[in-house]
Amino acid sequence: MSHITFERSRARWERSSYSGGEGGQCVEFARDFAASGIVPVRDSKDPEGPAIVTSPGSWTSFVSAVRSGGLADL
Numbered sequence: 001m002s003h004i005t006f007e008r009s010r011a012r013w014e015r016s017s018y019s020g021g022e023g024g025q026c027v028e029f030a031r032d033f034a035a036s037g038i039v040p041v042r043d044s045k046d047p048e049g050p051a052i053v054t055s056p057g058s059w060t061s062f063v064s065a066v067r068s069g070g071l072a073d074l
Contacts, residue, residue, distance in 0.1 A: 004053045006040050008040075011030035011033070012031075013028040013044075014020060014031065016028065026043065026044035027041060027042075027044065027072055028044045029041045030044050034056045037056065038053045038055065039056050039058075039059040041053070043061070
């Protein structure tokens with residue numbers, strides 16, 4: 001597995017609209033790097049913690065699955 005880095009200080013994190021408003025399961029992502037071929041994703045409860053990095057296409061597929069209820073059983 002390769003290690004991908006990005007400049008975290010340049011990231012403008014957005015909280016997913018599917019994250020609960022109670023401060024529970026909150027996912028944040030940064031679109032800023034999509035032109036570079038990556039979308040960083042992190043847990044908003046641990047903003048200095050690790051971020052996973054995925055491709056824009058994979059992120060779009062994941063969001064589509066969430067919207068359609070395809071991940072409801074997980």
